[in-house]
Amino acid sequence: MESVSICVICGLCLRYHLGMRFISSSRLALISLAGLLCLASSCQSGAPGEGVQAERVILVSYDGVGADLAWQWIVDGVAAEPEGLATMAREGFSVRRLRMNDPTLTAVNHAVLATGRMPSDTGVISNSFRPPGAALGSRTNGFNAVPEVPTLWSAARAEGLRVGSLLWPAGAGAKGRDAADFGLGWPMRPAAPSAVIELDPETAGTTGELPSADGVAVLAWPLHFDFGDGAEPASVEAMVALVDGNPDGKPRWDTVGIRAPGTDDWALYGERDWFDVGLELRLPDVLGENRWGAWSKIVHIDPLRGTVRLYRGAMWRTIGWPEDFEHRLTEAIGPWPGAPDDHRLADWWLDDAAGIDLDVYIEQIERLDRWIDAAAEWVTANEDFRLLLTYHPGPDEYQHTSLIVETDQWAWSPGRALAAGEGLKRVGRSVDRSLAALWSLLDPEHDVLVAVSDHGHLPIHDVVHLNIALAKAGLVRIEEGDQGRAWVAPSSLMVSVSSGSAANIYLNLKGRDVGGVVERSTAGELLLRAAKVLADLEVDGRPVVEKVYARDELAAIGLDHPASGDLVVFLAPGFAASNGLSGDPITPSRYYGQHGFLASHDEVCGMLFARGLGIKKKRADELPATAVAPLVAQLLGITLSN
Numbered sequence: 358m359e360s361v362s363i364c365v366i367c368g369l370c371l372r373y374h375l376g377m378r379f380i381s382s383s384r385l386a387l388i389s390l391a392g393l394l395c396l397a398s399s400c401q402s403g404a405p406g407e408g409v410q411a412e413r414v415i416l417v418s419y420d421g422v423g424a425d426l427a428w429q430w431i432v433d434g435v436a437a438e439p440e441g442l443a444t445m446a447r448e449g450f451s452v453r454r455l456r457m458n459d460p461t462l463t464a465v466n467h468a469v470l471a472t473g474r475m476p477s478d479t480g481v482i483s484n485s486f487r488p489p490g491a492a493l494g495s496r497t498n499g500f501n502a503v504p505e506v507p508t509l510w511s512a513a514r515a516e517g518l519r520v521g522s523l524l525w526p527a528g529a530g531a532k533g534r535d536a537a538d539f540g541l542g543w544p545m546r547p548a549a550p551s552a553v554i555e556l557d558p559e560t561a562g563t564t565g566e567l568p569s570a571d572g573v574a575v576l577a578w579p580l581h582f583d584f585g586d587g588a589e590p591a592s593v594e595a596m597v598a599l600v601d602g603n604p605d606g607k608p609r610w611d612t613v614g615i616r617a618p619g620t621d622d623w624a625l626y627g628e629r630d631w632f633d634v635g636l637e638l639r640l641p642d643v644l645g646e647n648r649w650g651a652w653s654k655i656v657h658i659d660p661l662r663g664t665v666r667l668y669r670g671a672m673w674r675t676i677g678w679p680e681d682f683e684h685r686l687t688e689a690i691g692p693w694p695g696a697p698d699d700h701r702l703a704d705w706w707l708d709d710a711a712g713i714d715l716d717v718y719i720e721q722i723e724r725l726d727r728w729i730d731a732a733a734e735w736v737t738a739n740e741d742f743r744l745l746l747t748y749h750p751g752p753d754e755y756q757h758t759s760l761i762v763e764t765d766q767w768a769w770s771p772g773r774a775l776a777a778g779e780g781l782k783r784v785g786r787s788v789d790r791s792l793a794a795l796w797s798l799l800d801p802e803h804d805v806l807v808a809v810s811d812h813g814h815l816p817i818h819d820v821v822h823l824n825i826a827l828a829k830a831g832l833v834r835i836e837e838g839d840q841g842r843a844w845v846a847p848s849s850l851m852v853s854v855s856s857g858s859a860a861n862i863y864l865n866l867k868g869r870d871v872g873g874v875v876e877r878s879t880a881g882e883l884l885l886r887a888a889k890v891l892a893d894l895e896v897d898g899r900p901v902v903e904k905v906y907a908r909d910e911l912a913a914i915g916l917d918h919p920a921s922g923d924l925v926v927f928l929a930p931g932f933a934a935s936n937g938l939s940g941d942p943i944t945p946s947r948y949y950g951q952h953g954f955l956a957s958h959d960e961v962c963g964m965l966f967a968r969g970l971g972i973k974k975k976r977a978d979e980l981p982a983t984a985v986a987p988l989v990a991q992l993l994g995i996t997l998s999n
């Protein structure tokens with residue numbers, strides 16, 4: 358297999374699609390992609406699982422588990438489940454590296470994994486992008502974009518096979534023919550946000566509903582949930598009580614009672630216990646009455662002062678289709694417990710009196726992993742399917758918030774780096790446990806488990822606000838828009854739309870784009886200026902941008918699609934892009950891992966493991982991400998062609 362060579366050249370070769378050619382002295386690292394994408398053919402023969410058909414295939418994706426990380430978990434013994442990752446590697450088919458597509462983003466690569474085609478064919482060219490020819494401010498969410506070519510689910514359904522999709526990104530918002538037969542979508546908005554609440558004896562009342570030992574007074578506080586106008590009910594109140602639950606002669610507050618809204622029932626908890634506040638709720642923009650839940654935690658009890666620190670989780674419901682599936686699943690396993698609370702952990706890394714601690718955060722990841730596994734288990738017991746796609750966001754979220762490995766990262770200290778590293782191992786154990794759980798649902802004689810990921814992570818230290826950098830050069834116009842919030846003016850010459858460490862720069866071109874202002878005669882010059890501005894960005898002498906592609910160069914990296922930018926920018930490792938519109942162009946990052954970097958970096962390669970019926974014991978060095986869908990299609994006996 359060929360490896361990728363990176364050549365650093367002090368020059369920029371930029372050709373605009375109108376046929377103009379420029380050479381600039383600006384500094385850019387260019388990368389040779391030759392040989393990157395020619396790997397599929399050599400690996401097609403003798404493919405795992407050739408010539409057999411599986412009764413059921415589960416395709417699971419663990420977002421953000423880079424190939425290096427997965428193999429490190431195996432080698433270091435983090436993956437210790439008897440039927441987990443290490444066994445998949447030993448007994449089944451694996452690759453050392455799954456080479457993802459550019460940009461190495463979640464929606465982009467889940468579309469690739471589900472179709473076997475490049476982003477130029479799927480049309481999912483970023484997590485967020487401007488639709489072709491649309492006004493400067495309009496956006497498509499890549500997670501909801503339906504690939505423009507057959508997907509595993511559409512192809513399987515076309516041949517009468519039943520398919521389920523539990524949270525699979527890309528096409529998640531699809532309807533009817535374009536969607537799986539049943540599935541779960543990503544809940545976007547909680548009925549009530551999360552909060553960290555400090556309960557103080559000064560503000561406490563009391564209640565006669567709970568006993569307290571050793572003469573310790575019962576302290577009680579209301580716990581409010583407000584759901585806003587039009588909700589039924591518009592708000593509810595739970596009660597929190599603090600008592601001495603241990604008659605040991607020592608007067609100490611040690612036990613919290615929670616009285617659920619609208620009941621007389623108290624449940625008792627100790628410090629660091631989780632509890633669920635659940636209720637039936639009707640929201641004005643949500644059909645029908647639904648079951649919602651807020652997964653919350655007693656973070657700290659001060660036994661002598663009588664204070665309680667409580668994490669009130671956001672209140673979520675399950676989003677699924679069809680409606681009957683959503684209701685039956687929620688009835689069986691409870692509502693969606695919520696994704697980990699990234700911002701509150703980011704606060705804590707910089708100030709341990711703020712936000713939520715690492716334990717709370719990782720417990721949220723583990724809880725969501727177990728809930729998604731429970732959904733897969735319930736589906737396996739209650740639904741017929743030939744293909745089940747399932748997705749876990751935890752490893753990605755963890756590395757975004759906590760990949761603290763380098764001294765130039767804001768939160769870095771020896772202790773925090775150690776804690777963050779141990780946390781990542783715990784996330785690895787949760788992934789391993791999930792794989793073992795999925796394997797236990799299948800029959801090795803008839804079924805296949807395929808485990809993949811969409812990209813790895815690289816540590817970052819700075820965030821680059823590309824529109825601000827371009828505005829300083831007069832290329833982007835930032836104005837005060839509605840409600841005093843900054844926005845890119847509709848009359849701006851161009852706009853940068855970034856996701857992760859990649860960005861599409863769109864010209865506002867007359868005759869092509871709604872509301873376009875740029876004449877074709879000046880387009881090339883403007884793009885050259887923009888590329889120079891970006892190429893000249895640096896921090897301590899290190900270039901911020903690794904590579905800028907012009908529109909007519911995009912075929913080389915599989916991004917030649919009308920939705921792609923007039924320039925496509927890849928930042929150098931260490932930097933993340935942002936769409937922020939105020940402040941300095943480059944600021945220290947408050948989060949620590951990112952992806953979207955060029956796929957040629959080995960660190961952002963994904964993983965691929967498969968085990969089950971007819972899967973030969975084999976380890977390949979490298980495969981392209983486009984090889985996964987044909988493998989699954991072959992196992993199901995379906996074709997992915999148009």
Ligand SMILES: [Zn+2]
Nearest residue numbers: 421463753757
């Ligand atoms: Zn991510």
